[in-house]
Amino acid sequence: MNQVYYTQGLAHDKIMPANYYREFGEHHDDRIPYGAEVLEDGRVRFTLYAPGAKQAAVCCNMDKYVLEKKEDGMWKTDARLGPGYHNLNIIIDGNEVLYPLMPVGFGFSRPVNFVDIPESGEDFYEIKNVPHGTVCWEYLESEITGKTEKLVVYLPPDYQRETNRRYPVLYLQHGHGENENCWVTQGKVNFIYDNLVAEKKAVSAIVVMCNGMVQMEGRDGRYIDSRRLEELIVSEVIPFVDGRYRTLKERNYRAMAGLSMGSMQTSVITFKNQELFAWAGLFSGFLRDVMNEDCGHLESAYTDSFRENMCLLFRAMGTEDEFYPVFLEDDVICCEKDIPCLRKTYSGGHEWQVWRKCIRDFAQLIFR
Numbered sequence: 001m002n003q004v005y006y007t008q009g010l011a012h013d014k015i016m017p018a019n020y021y022r023e024f025g026e027h028h029d030d031r032i033p034y035g036a037e038v039l040e041d042g043r044v045r046f047t048l049y050a051p052g053a054k055q056a057a058v059c060c061n062m063d064k065y066v067l068e069k070k071e072d073g074m075w076k077t078d079a080r081l082g083p084g085y086h087n088l089n090i091i092i093d094g095n096e097v098l099y100p101l102m103p104v105g106f107g108f109s110r111p112v113n114f115v116d117i118p119e120s121g122e123d124f125y126e127i128k129n130v131p132h133g134t135v136c137w138e139y140l141e142s143e144i145t146g147k148t149e150k151l152v153v154y155l156p157p158d159y160q161r162e163t164n165r166r167y168p169v170l171y172l173q174h175g176h177g178e179n180e181n182c183w184v185t186q187g188k189v190n191f192i193y194d195n196l197v198a199e200k201k202a203v204s205a206i207v208v209m210c211n212g213m214v215q216m217e218g219r220d221g222r223y224i225d226s227r228r229l230e231e232l233i234v235s236e237v238i239p240f241v242d243g244r245y246r247t248l249k250e251r252n253y254r255a256m257a258g259l260s261m262g263s264m265q266t267s268v269i270t271f272k273n274q275e276l277f278a279w280a281g282l283f284s285g286f287l288r289d290v291m292n293e294d295c296g297h298l299e300s301a302y303t304d305s306f307r308e309n310m311c312l313l314f315r316a317m318g319t320e321d322e323f324y325p326v327f328l329e330d331d332v333i334c335c336e337k338d339i340p341c342l343r344k345t346y347s348g349g350h351e352w353q354v355w356r357k358c359i360r361d362f363a364q365l366i367f368r
Helices: 020-024 189-198 226-244 261-272 296-302 304-309 324-336 352-363
Strands: 036-038 044-049 056-060 063-066 074-079 084-092 095-097 104-107 110-117 134-141 148-155 169-173 206-210 215-218 221-224 254-259 279-283 312-318 342-346
Touching: 036 110, 044 056, 056 074, 063 074, 084 104, 084 352, 134 226, 148 189, 148 226, 169 226, 169 261, 189 206, 189 352, 206 226, 226 261, 254 261, 254 352, 261 279, 261 296, 279 352, 296 304, 312 324, 312 352, 342 352
Parallel strands: 169 206, 169 254, 254 279, 279 312, 312 342
Antiparallel strands: 036 044, 044 074, 056 063, 056 084, 084 095, 084 110, 104 110, 134 148, 148 206, 215 221
């Protein structure tokens, strides 16, 4: 197989590689199976087509699953991973590859295969028979970064129909090693919002996602500086969005939220720019910017102005998250400094299943 298909990770169609029919024939019954099939009992069946390979394995969550070669050139094994989204590293003959018959997302600063296993009793992020919003890709010529920045914009289902209506805006950030696509391809935020709005549980809103791994130009080439996101959003992204879409421009109709690294960026940006934001969501979240060891923005949260004007500070984390001790330390800061917040915990770790629940709950609280 020499051609890779980059799926959005939204539709789990069994896309066939370009040379499939040349090898098997258009009407052959033994077609290449889907690479990661979720079985009824919750296990995942991994199937890789690599007839010339000598070894094949799938790595997930620090575990390695060795596949067994069959006579037809397929490599197979079953694994029990647990519900939720899982990044997969496909290893063939010692080389990491991107397998074309599995969904492709983005993590660890590169495209990655993944499997998404349903969680029993949780369908709030699934595609349902409800009106759907629109996901758009916008391009902003940034003077700050000196390059074209891509924005992913979700427009609610009624945006195209109610042309005289203006909408609040949620700026939503991803985590470290991810990009602006991830809240759609992996977080399914568009389906979450579609379902919430259809059930009248959330206010229709525009959601804007931009790349928090901000790239700058230096003497030795481009480098990542996540701290520049504040300048990018405040000086360029907000004016761009307000000029292009029918937005409500007052601070009470503007929110920001983010997961992991994005939560640090959210706390810095919303605390320092209270004239722009009235709602903040920290998912697997940090009050402090522990990446840059900078907590200067917290001084703004210790004020009466913050207590009076911040409509909601939402803090949430999975109880099995490796950063949960930091979350507990932030509890102490909120208590000692009288920072009002709504605190929630979920079963789970530093993972998309937790973050999906965070945005589900946060979306129901904002713009009320």
